[in-house]
Amino acid sequence: MCHALLQDIKFFQLLVRIDEEFAQQTRAGGCACGGALHQANYPRKPRGCPSEVRADFEQRLSFCCSECRKRTTCMSVRFLGRRVYLGLAVVLMSARLTQSSAITTRLSQSLGVSLRTLQRWRQWWQLQFPLTGLWQAMCARFMPPVQTQFLPSSLMQRFGERNAQPMTRLLVFLSPITITPFSTQRAGR
Ligand SMILES: [Zn+2]
Structure with a gap:
């Protein structure tokens, strides 16, 4: 098992409640044109999710x-972009990746996540995440600077231990990245 949190039903329920709060805030804000927002959710087929909370x-x-x-999609602590794996799984599994391809291969087998997927996550954390609007806006708040070559582990360490509270704070920190404009890369990189 990768991490106890990935089996913690209460934690998953907490993430649902946080996303519902984000949705309430989004709806209350209305559309930029002044119109009212109506629920129009996207269906997802999540992986990395215990069956008890899957629905x-x-x-x-x-x-x-x-x-x-016009569409307005809410920030999310459950989904990190369009990936089928939940954000929690993407963070926790990515944190175990290292430079060693032998270890990555073993992890891929033990987690049941394809090698290509793990390599894509790793590339995203190290090459694309540092260029996002969110990270560009927030990285200066971390002193000493977070070493981007060790993302997401280096960022997780700043939030504390890998249990529920720090992980919730980290997922909330990352949540703006799940909507534009924070997810987009800055021009002229
Ligand atoms: Zn509108």
């Missing part, structure tokens, strides 16, 4: 404007 993880909360039809 609560089969939708990414999103809204559609009643006037201009």
